[in-house]
Amino acid sequence: MKQFLLIALCATSISVVAPVAAEASQIKRACLASDRQAATRQRCRCIQGVANDTLTSGDQSKVAKWFSDPHQAQVLKMSKSARDDALWDRYQAFGQLAQALCR
Template sequence: MKQFLLIAFCAASLTAVAPVADAAQIKRACMASDRSAATRDRCSCIQRVANQALTRSDQKTVAKWFTDPHQAQELKMSQTSRDDALWDRYQNFGQMAQAICS
């Protein structure tokens, strides 16, 4: 019984930690970029805006664009309604981040 409880506790702990590990994807990508304006404060601000404007899935996609901006261009040129909706959310996020974090 003790072993079962220990396994259940460990499993619950891992499940609780997993979402937190992904929570700051935009901030990490921002900090890892070689942009001179990528300060800890600004990247934290951008992450806060991302939390309001983008879904977690959107954030995962957008974080990849920091290292490969061509992916953003490909999505922008795509003609699917799903990609168009993400692009619209991304543009809204960018405008909000610029207004709030500059």
């Protein structure tokens, strides 16, 4: 799960949406600050791009916090609310795409 979180949190896409660029970079910053060996500048930039394409800015804000507290991802996953389930589904899609694009 930790490896999945790292890849998901470090993935970014090539395209960047200008209006959300400042907010969206929080995934990249969290990835770089995670102190994981696989969290290279290039990989974190890639993960940020995937996040820009697949997650809302609100989603990105929440997911960025999971880099320093991965347990919160588990809490959300175990939640029974429809809103949390929808975020988890988006997060999983983001993680899979990030893993595929940001190796």
